Amino acid sequence: MLLRCGRFEISLERPKIMGVVNATPDSFFEGARHVQADAAIARARELLADGADLLDIGAESTRPGADPVSEAEEWRRLAPVLEGLRGLPVPLSIDTRRPAVMRQALALGADMINDVSRFLNPDSIQAVAGSGAGVCIMHMAGDPSTMQRAPVYRDVVSQVREFLYGRVQALCAAGVGVNRIVLDPGIGFGKNLDHNIGLLRNLRSLASAGGVQTAGAARSVALPILVGLSRKSMIGAITGREPAGRLVGSVVAAVAAVAQGASIVRVHDVAETRDGLAVWKAVGT
Numbered sequence: 001m002l003l004r005c006g007r008f009e010i011s012l013e014r015p016k017i018m019g020v021v022n023a024t025p026d027s028f029f030e031g032a033r034h035v036q037a038d039a040a041i042a043r044a045r046e047l048l049a050d051g052a053d054l055l056d057i058g059a060e061s062t063r064p065g066a067d068p069v070s071e072a073e074e075w076r077r078l079a080p081v082l083e084g085l086r087g088l089p090v091p092l093s094i095d096t097r098r099p100a101v102m103r104q105a106l107a108l109g110a111d112m113i114n115d116v117s118r119f120l121n122p123d124s125i126q127a128v129a130g131s132g133a134g135v136c137i138m139h140m141a142g143d144p145s146t147m148q149r150a151p152v153y154r155d156v157v158s159q160v161r162e163f164l165y166g167r168v169q170a171l172c173a174a175g176v177g178v179n180r181i182v183l184d185p186g187i188g189f190g191k192n193l194d195h196n197i198g199l200l201r202n203l204r205s206l207a208s209a210g211g212v213q214t215a216g217a218a219r220s221v222a223l224p225i226l227v228g229l230s231r232k233s234m235i236g237a238i239t240g241r242e243p244a245g246r247l248v249g250s251v252v253a254a255v256a257a258v259a260q261g262a263s264i265v266r267v268h269d270v271a272e273t274r275d276g277l278a279v280w281k282a283v284g285t
Helices: 037-050 071-085 097-109 122-129 156-173 193-200 203-208 233-239 248-258 268-283
Strands: 004-005 008-011 016-022 054-056 092-095 111-117 134-138 181-184 211-214 217-220 224-229 264-266
Touching: 004 217, 016 097, 016 268, 037 071, 054 071, 054 111, 054 156, 054 193, 071 092, 071 097, 071 134, 092 097, 092 156, 111 122, 122 156, 122 248, 134 156, 156 181, 156 248, 193 203, 193 233, 193 248, 203 217, 233 248, 248 264, 264 268
Parallel strands: 016 054, 016 264, 054 092, 092 111, 111 134, 134 181, 224 264
Antiparallel strands: 004 008, 211 217
């Protein structure tokens, strides 16, 4: 499977590691907060040296309970980081939910847009449609300020799958090729522990279901799955540890996600995740 992603066409024959670069003062994991652009740039280069296959840069926290920042403030934080990293030999993904920020980031060399607001805004779809950039569609119930208030699903796997493929249809209708699309079930975004575990156990079902209308004909597609578990509250709920102590749990969770069919894992700790995946591959599955 190949993923078209701006300057790159990425083979997903082996799982890819996406390193998290936060240009924010309030991310849930204190160790990933970088207020100054120079610090965020240095962290990105460190993740690249550790073996990151992609970098995901965000300038607005979307942790549970987070308050939004202004569009101007998000771009003020993001622009110098993207400027300092443009031209790196890996795809640069931008974690944003604002169409204007998407357009500015793409003009500055971004290769992917990772929209936690699910591309529900038609302007967001238009921002990416003709760009050639990769797009990541994430499922979220509600918004960051409300999403963890007693989330309820009839059947979390089928409902998330149905929603994601509905968004795929909308993007394809606007001219986004299916070879540019990645799906993210949104672990921890409007889900409790049982919901998260249920989704992880059924990643292949999320990837393989769905008919997409392309070039006037419906066809079944299998889309790559991106999973972000790193140091999240799910790990804390299982281990009883705070974010700073969730490294081991996060690496095991990343390996488990790949074993269940994830093509990309989004992590804070690239070197350790790379080691975990190497051992998993060596011992066989």
